[in-house]
Amino acid sequence: MKETQTIERKQESIVSATVISGAEAIVKCLLAEGVDVLYGYPGGAIMPVYDELYKYEAKIHHVLTRHEQGATHSAQGYARISGKVGVAMATSGPGATNLITGIADAQIDSTPMVCITGQVASHLLGSDAFQETDIVGISTPVTKWNHQITKASEIPEVIAKAFYIAKSGRPGPVLIDITKDAQIEKFDFEYKKCTGIRSYNPEPAVDAAAISQAAQLINAAKKPLVVWGQGVILGEAEEEFKAVIEKAGIPSAWTILGASALATKHPLNVGMVGMHGNYAPNVLTNECDLLIAIGMRFDDRVTGDLKKYAKQAKVIHFEIDPSEIDKNVKADVAVLGSAKQSLALLLPHLNINTHTEWHQKFKDLYAVEYEKVIKKDLYPTKEGLTMGEVIQEINLLTKGDAAIVSDVGQHQMIACRYSEFNKTKSNITSGGLGTMGFALPAAIGAKMAAPDRDVIAIIGDGGYQMTIQELGTIFQTKVPVKIVVLNNEFLGMVRQWQELFFDKRYASTELINPNFVAIAKGYHIEGQKVTKRSELKGAVAEMMACDGAYFLEVCVEKQGNVFPMIPTGASVSDMRLS
Amino acid sequence: MSKKTNTYTVSVYTENNIGLLNRISAIFQRRHFNIESLNSSLSEIEGVSRFTIVVEMTEEQIKKIIGQIEKQVEVIKAYYHRDEDTIYQESCLFKIKSDLLFEERQIQNIIKESNARIVTVNKEYFVLEKSGRRIEIELLHRELSAFGILQFTRSGRIAVTKEPMEISQKLASIKQ
Numbered sequence: 120m121k122e123t124q125t126i127e128r129k130q131e132s133i134v135s136a137t138v139i140s141g142a143e144a145i146v147k148c149l150l151a152e153g154v155d156v157l158y159g160y161p162g163g164a165i166m167p168v169y170d171e172l173y174k175y176e177a178k179i180h181h182v183l184t185r186h187e188q189g190a191t192h193s194a195q196g197y198a199r200i201s202g203k204v205g206v207a208m209a210t211s212g213p214g215a216t217n218l219i220t221g222i223a224d225a226q227i228d229s230t231p232m233v234c235i236t237g238q239v240a241s242h243l244l245g246s247d248a249f250q251e252t253d254i255v256g257i258s259t260p261v262t263k264w265n266h267q268i269t270k271a272s273e274i275p276e277v278i279a280k281a282f283y284i285a286k287s288g289r290p291g292p293v294l295i296d297i298t299k300d301a302q303i304e305k306f307d308f309e310y311k312k313c314t315g316i317r318s319y320n321p322e323p324a325v326d327a328a329a330i331s332q333a334a335q336l337i338n339a340a341k342k343p344l345v346v347w348g349q350g351v352i353l354g355e356a357e358e359e360f361k362a363v364i365e366k367a368g369i370p371s372a373w374t375i376l377g378a379s380a381l382a383t384k385h386p387l388n389v390g391m392v393g394m395h396g397n398y399a400p401n402v403l404t405n406e407c408d409l410l411i412a413i414g415m416r417f418d419d420r421v422t423g424d425l426k427k428y429a430k431q432a433k434v435i436h437f438e439i440d441p442s443e444i445d446k447n448v449k450a451d452v453a454v455l456g457s458a459k460q461s462l463a464l465l466l467p468h469l470n471i472n473t474h475t476e477w478h479q480k481f482k483d484l485y486a487v488e489y490e491k492v493i494k495k496d497l498y499p500t501k502e503g504l505t506m507g508e509v510i511q512e513i514n515l516l517t518k519g520d521a522a523i524v525s526d527v528g529q530h531q532m533i534a535c536r537y538s539e540f541n542k543t544k545s546n547i548t549s550g551g552l553g554t555m556g557f558a559l560p561a562a563i564g565a566k567m568a569a570p571d572r573d574v575i576a577i578i579g580d581g582g583y584q585m586t587i588q589e590l591g592t593i594f595q596t597k598v599p600v601k602i603v604v605l606n607n608e609f610l611g612m613v614r615q616w617q618e619l620f621f622d623k624r625y626a627s628t629e630l631i632n633p634n635f636v637a638i639a640k641g642y643h644i645e646g647q648k649v650t651k652r653s654e655l656k657g658a659v660a661e662m663m664a665c666d667g668a669y670f671l672e673v674c675v676e677k678q679g680n681v682f683p684m685i686p687t688g689a690s691v692s693d694m695r696l697s
Numbered sequence: 698m699s700k701k702t703n704t705y706t707v708s709v710y711t712e713n714n715i716g717l718l719n720r721i722s723a724i725f726q727r728r729h730f731n732i733e734s735l736n737s738s739l740s741e742i743e744g745v746s747r748f749t750i751v752v753e754m755t756e757e758q759i760k761k762i763i764g765q766i767e768k769q770v771e772v773i774k775a776y777y778h779r780d781e782d783t784i785y786q787e788s789c790l791f792k793i794k795s796d797l798l799f800e801e802r803q804i805q806n807i808i809k810e811s812n813a814r815i816v817t818v819n820k821e822y823f824v825l826e827k828s829g830r831r832i833e834i835e836l837l838h839r840e841l842s843a844f845g846i847l848q849f850t851r852s853g854r855i856a857v858t859k860e861p862m863e864i865s866q867k868l869a870s871i872k873q
């Protein structure tokens with residue numbers, strides 16, 4: 120299969136010049152880049168391309184989402200689970216502006232995505248024409264690169280660049296805006312993949328001196344701690360990463376986007392760092408003598424107060440993006456380059472170690488967190504279902520093999536804290552932007568990219584209603600995603616902050632919700648609502664056994680809180696357990 | 698690192714692209730840094746543009762800004778320099794009533810002493826050009842203000858560095 124694909128692709132690229140329209144060229148470019156599915160919504164300025172998509176239906180699957188934001192999140196879900204570039208398409212004006220949230224999300228979470236927008240004809244640019252909007256201007260701060268095409272002949276080169284830029288180095292979103300006349304114009308089409316741009320150095324070469332300095336620090340450390348991020352996943356460095364931490368025996372913690380790069384049950388996996396992460400890695404960040412950051416960017420949700428963050432420790436920062444070095448935390452040794460290459464070079468320099476005593480500290484603090492928080496979350500005895508027990512039930516059934524797509528809020532923190540992962544690229548969530556409404560459309564894209572995997576969306580009753588219309592996409596495409604809405608009848612995370620920091624003034628956080636099961640049924644999606652603990656196991660089993668899409672609403676306690684927690688502005692070691 | 702702010706001249710070598718000005722200025726705007734001046738022109742290398750940007754900030758801040766600028770796909774290389782590391786100039790134009798040139802002897806002396814240059818003269822007005830450091834231009838402006846200035850404009854700073862830039866070597870090392 121793969122082989123025939125490459126042969127096909129090669130043929131594409133040496134196809135002798137043929138005269139075709141810009142619109143057809145766009146589709147041919149997508150095919151040449153190996154795109155098998157894209158997400159979008161038609162309209163006037165992009166209609167020539169849709170007309171070509173109609174003709175190429177057998178080769179490329181266009182998924183009509185119910186909103187352009189949904190198209191971007193689906194493309195993101197597709198990219199996050201597969202590592203391939205996700206593609207979204209929209210018309211000019213409102214179609215294009217509706218993409219912005221997803222583009223911003225992809226930018227901050229380094230997700231490879233190419234967005235193609237139609238634009239008014241070039242002679243109308245700047246005239247406030249119908250559905251004209253300066254999408255290149257609007258998207259500039261939230262794209263890795265963007266470009267407007269006004270001539271058909273520019274299409275192959277620009278699209279080739281778009282895919283190259285989106286995927287290489289630190290990935291990100293690229294937007295290509297194409298005027299309608301460029302779509303209609305005919306030209307000699309020839310496609311060549313982009314392999315380099317002189318002003319752009321996506322993967323800095325690894326410096327051998329930095330590697331040996333890093334190795335020296337690691338070999339000398341008594342209490343080393345690794346914090347890894349999505350860089351390990353984006354760089355496909357999971358194996359190298361595991362080899363490094365196993366050899367040096369280093370307890371390793373993950374950022375929310377780094378989750379699943381190392382199996383949850385791996386003995387060196389000490390949990391999540393950050394605001395609602397695990398107690399041990401947060402507290403011990405301020406006790407380690409060496410902090411080894413790998414493919415992570417010291418986000419404020421991870422570090423808490425920077426002035427009190429790991430001040431006692433030396434810091435090694437493995438990073439592909441030079442602008443991240445010293446941005447938030449000063450590195451004693453910076454190793455620039457891809458995680459895969461850097462870690463492979465590091466491995467032979469490391470001494471075998473176990474750090475048994477140091478590990479014990481993590482176990483001790485885990486025991487504290489277990490008693491105070493985890494036990495109550497996962498095995499509650501009082502009335503009212505917890506979000507944690509729902510995740511636990513899913514774990515028991517999927518055995519960690521499912522991909523979990525979470526939305527934003529309390530359920531997200533619970534899903535990330537407690538979901539079990541055996542496989543990389545399994546935790547798909549909006550980390551940097553925290554975009555409510557992400558999960559439902561992202562799950563669609565994820566399931567389409569990985570049809571053999573169980574894809575389960577975990578969503579709050581608030582965020583669900585931000586992109587609920589994508590149930591229509593699920594119904595129409597029959598994509599068998601599992602949807603779990605954890606209904607607390609509140610914008611739970613905001614309510615939690617109001618309870619803790621605003622004297623329980625619950626301003627605009629209570630939700631009067633519709634009959635969610637009826638809505639799912641309206642879209643011909645099977646489903647049920649669970650209100651009692653005794654019904655939970657059976658309902659989850661029924662969901663997982665269902666061949667098609669399934670909707671499960673679980674009514675959870677209304678005023679549950681997520682702990683532990685590092686209050687904003689506090690230090691990681693001042694994490695609250697209640 | 699010191700919290701003291703300095704004036705920095707930033708030189709950015711880029712591919713020639715219309716959108717890039719937006720991208721670069723947004724980097725400053727987002728962090729609430731005021732751009733004192735920004736100039737864009739050709740550079741010594743064919744097909745490569747050069748931005749010269751003057752800003753005031755701490756060294757820690759300028760380092761981060763340079764990182765963000767270099768991160769842009771079409772930026773080849775960015776440098777920052779202190780005033781003492783560069784040769785820099787600004788340029789300005791004064792439009793003044795022609796009568797004054799003949800009625801006020803003093804003006805002719807000012808022009809001579811300031812090394813300003815008369816670009817054009819006609820019956821109604823003459824235009825004076827002066828290049829130099831900011832203080833020299835400000836001094837000239839003060840002196841001429843007394844007589845009345847019809848129009849005044851000053852350019853942003855342009856600068857070259859005392860040390861070699863090494864941008865050409867960098868470009869040569871990248872295979873096209």
Ligand SMILES: Cc1ncc(C[n+]2csc(CCOP(=O)(O)OP(=O)(O)O)c2C)c(N)n1
Nearest residue numbers: 528529530553555579580581582610611612
């Ligand atoms: C688009 C968007 N708007 C607002 C917010 C702020 N916000 C963060 S969490 C949250 C509450 C989410 O409520 P819900 O979806 O019900 O999930 P829960 O926290 O109850 O699990 C809100 C409003 C956001 N993250 N995204």
